[in-house]
Amino acid sequence: MPAGEPLLAVRGVETFYGKIQALRGVDIEVHRGEIVTLIGANGAGKSTLMMTICGNPQARTGQIVYNGQDITSLPTHDIMSMSIAQSPEGRRVFPRMTVMENLQMGAILEDEKFFDEDLRKVFELFPRLKERRAQRGGTLSGGEQQMLAIGRALMSRPKLLLLDEPSLGLAPLVVKQIFEVIRELNANEGLTVFLVEQNAFHALRLAHRGYVMVNGAITMAGTGRELLARDEVRSAYLEGGVH
Incomplete structure (x- = not known):
């Protein structure tokens, strides 16, 4: 685990759409200079987490801290003026x-x-x-x-780039190009990236660390390499998906 205070910390976050619970006690950390990815099947809650970080919808319980400041209850326009940028789904x-x-x-x-x-x-x-x-x-x-x-x-x-499903619907060659640019930005500019992806193979190869989300909850965490090597990850997200 990287030392020091994380740039982004999501702690015990629960998000609801009306009475339907979409996120269940989510804990995630993104440290400065890291690429961290969140993988999971379609409908797992990945994009909901991204939107919750951006303040719409807001977390019902838990806390989101960015650059040492609690942003859990801030409106979206205030959050996005704090050197956070999003490339949305x-x-x-x-x-x-x-x-x-x-x-x-x-x-x-x-x-x-x-x-x-x-x-x-x-x-x-x-x-x-x-x-x-x-x-x-x-x-x-x-x-x-x-x-x-x-x-x-x-x-x-x-300071923090949020990428929501950047590979969605794109040809494999273009996906490779997009991921190479993300790698370059991180290596050369030190840009911190939080990446939400269904394309587990590319995302975990790129990321320093990763999390797996199932039904709105984090079920696994580790380095990109560790998660790529796990049988549960390979069978659920990589079978037939390695390009």
Whole structure:
């Protein structure tokens, strides 16, 4: 376990939709400079945890601490102004805006003196976005939209990047490219990443540590390598899924 205070700590969190309990006493830690992944089947509660961290829905019990501050009851706009950026499930780019305008939206809370430098970095990571910068977001391929969603998140200069199912619906080659960029950002920039994924093989190979969620509860934790080696993980999430 890494030393020191975690950048993000989720402690005993329970979340409900009305009377239906979606998260059951979830404990997760993400330390500075780590890539931590949460894997689980569709409907396990992974995206609910991501949304709970972002304040919508809010945790009914438990505590979420980010950078030493309790954010459990804060509204979403306050949480997202604290150097946290999210690339949400389903990408959710602004379809009528150009690539450039989408990236400008990501930078809206940042000092504009950094804009050109940050834009250059995003275009270096995703050369396809540079080629498509005048094109509307809605006309991009799924892979290009995912690149744009991540690029938009990076324009806010986050300390913590939340990625929700970045590989969903993408061709294996594009998935490989997206995961390579995440690895590069972590290795070269020291960016802290919390990654929610169904693609357990890629996610656990990438992550320093991982958690497994089943029916809203954490059932396993360990290094990425440890979880990849476990029979329960292999049979539940990797059979036929190694690309």
